Amino acid sequence: MKIAGLLRSAALVTAVALVPATTASMAQIDGRAGPEFAKLFATYQRVKASYVEDVSDEKLVRGAIDGMLAALDPHSAYLDGSDLERLNTLIDGNYSGLGLSVVMEDGAVKVVSPFKGSPADKAGVKAGDYITHLDGELIYGGDLDEAVARMRGKAGTSIELTIFRTGREEPFEVAVTRGVIELEPVTHELAAGNIGIITVNEFSADVGADVFRAWANIREEATGRVSGLVLDLRANPGGSLDEAVALSDLFLDSGRIVSQRGRARGETLLYDAETVFRGDMAEGVPLIVLIDAGSASASEIVAGALQDHRRALVMGERSFGKGSVQSLLPLGPNAALKLTTARYYTPKGNSVQEGGIKPDIAVPQLSDPDLALRQKYLTRESDLRGHLINEIGIEDEELENDAVKDPRFQLTAEELEEKGIEDFQLHYALETLRRTTKSSVALRD
Template identity: 65%
Template sequence: MKKKFASLARASALVGAVALLPATTAGLAQVDARTSSDFARLFEIYEMVKSNYVEGVDDEQLIRGAIDGMLASLDPHSGYLDGTAIERLNTLVDGEYQGLGLSVVSEDGAVKVISPFKGSPADEMGIKAGDYITHLDGKSIIGWELDEAVAKMRGPEGTDIQLTIFRAGREDTFDVTVTRGRIQLEPVTYEIEGTVGVISINEFSRDVGIDVAEAIDSMRRDVPGGKLTGLVLDMRNNPGGSLREAVILSDLFLTEGTIVSQKGRREEDNRTFPAELVFRGEITPGLPMIVLINAGSASASEIVAGALQDQRRALVMGERSFGKGSVQSLFYLDDDRTRGLKLTTARYYTPAGKSVQEGGINPDIRVPQLSDPDAARRARLAFRESDLRGHLINEIDLDERELENDRKADPRFEVTAEELEAQGIEDFQLDYAIKTLNRTSNPVGLARRK
């Protein structure tokens, strides 16, 4: 099956930009007289610290601190990466590792969970988006570097680690013991529910577009009667990844218009990605589609959801997404590529010209995850881009009233988690999406309107 879609892999080179794109250092800022004076002040403080601090201080420690402080003043997604951090980044894109299966960020000196990977040890033990990890094996990690905390959480498969969790809405912290596993970065999985295909896209790593195309091809062969009647793209708790793969995936379902555009300060950062850039024709013409998102759907997930929503190719269902509307480029600082600068260089926009920064993608139908007994509380306390200190501001007017809808109960959904469990429904959002597709063959918004 890989061979059948090999042309997609070759054609993907046309797309070029990715969420973490190796970039040139052309156009470096010129140092003027005022900047030279500021650097002199920085060096003066460095010399004072070296001469007067109560203990001897390593040069590397001071320089790293200055670099980290400089980048921390920009936004939460820019940062300096040394060999360990770059290795972690490459692992998330290309391979597998042994650990817990968490996407995390550093906030105010603490480790905050963006989302657990679906089916990972952390997910199975109930770790939730928005949780703070305060201790590892009883030792406080407040103030640790993020890479140091991540390295501590990783370890041999089968070994245990105790996480102390602070969760909004609970008075006390609580401990969870998680057994490390081999995290297979399986970005695409699928199943057939009746005649509805369900494709879960867990992250946007290499070949996601090809994997989705193959999944659809396989489901067409295996579905009863040989015909799919609907398709669910499940991107809940997908933290994102490659912009290139988001474009390729969107292109599978679109035949015209724009998929996404990006704008930055440099001319090379201003790009528009049109439909049929990679894949000619639509892989599922006329097939009704639903895209599932939630607060853990970020970045590349939002690009796909926004493209299919604005192009009216799919109905977006679930909860408002994370709201990361920026693109990062990776500038390597040495020939061995062991040190690099991850820098926010552009913002991206949906086909309708909307920036998802802060506000995220609003679903066409807001469906709470009622099979989660804490659904109502979690909706009120959901963690998103707008909660990160120093996040980029949406430069297009953002209607704050839309964000308030997250905190309002929907009278259409009054069933309890206990009632759903009695009915054998473990995933209310997915169940609702499948039933929506089964109720009608071509509801408004599920297939492109001509």
């Protein structure tokens, strides 16, 4: 591994060093590339000759690559070694650490969502939290990969997170014990009234098949016919596009699920129903999809497909708004580019980039005592520096105007706790299914 890393670094340095000698060949690709590469090489030479300390070629070239990709969007990155290994283990849904999905926002590590049931979730870490220190050491302004690497570690060891949470005047510390995160990507339960609840925590391998098995188990556990189903995609940061298509296909028997459009005309890919699973597995059963600001990417593909086909009522809060596709492009045996290569669109041709999926019924999470202040400072894709712009040009006012005061949503978190309601959004979805008919829920106007 070490030898391969050295060879990889040497190859990168050689590529930079040969730029002046290969300007003619570069010009065949883009006439403007030669002068721009000359600027890069001149900067490299000046730093090597004049910087206050000696700097390795590997550090300079890696910095140039990271800067190049950071100028594109928040999701493109160069991965090698442990970074690439972490991505692969996340896709597999089995790794050791805290169980957090995080992004870098203006130099701060911000939690997109804690995976349900993970050590971070059990310790009380919430979506929207800022992690400012690890074991008392300031990480603000540092590298996201380094912060993630420090939070990962051997199961059973602990780390102290200093957290700034909107709504609290002072930061606070949380000790979290690392665990082997064998996430259950899919869980299920049967609620009163023969209503099934299927929670999808992330889109790792075989999620479509797991949801199919969960539905079969719900039907076996029910005393009679299942009268409704809640598909909970809240705090689900996404994952595999193929699994998002498979999950959508479980509930659709025809039509488009999602389209993926790249820069070139020939890079458009269409994903249709009836290609993974046959028929609607829950035909005739009213379906509600729950989403929130932590529902991103693959979650938005599923919610958008079921909403556009009028197969489900989407409820909760507007989703994160990540409507781009990242491809893993190999660069040798131990490195790869995670590069944004396309945008995706719902069956009706709508892009969720920036705007997200707007729920049919906006339901605030009233059981969250910090709801008001957390909503004020909530971060979505449209707030990330360098994010892709939605091609239709959505106004900021439209993105921010999620909710209006509703007489149904006036109870406080304390009043809900007295009533025994720990999750108001789920409670509201279940009550909706109990008091409405199939046609009024699944076949709305």
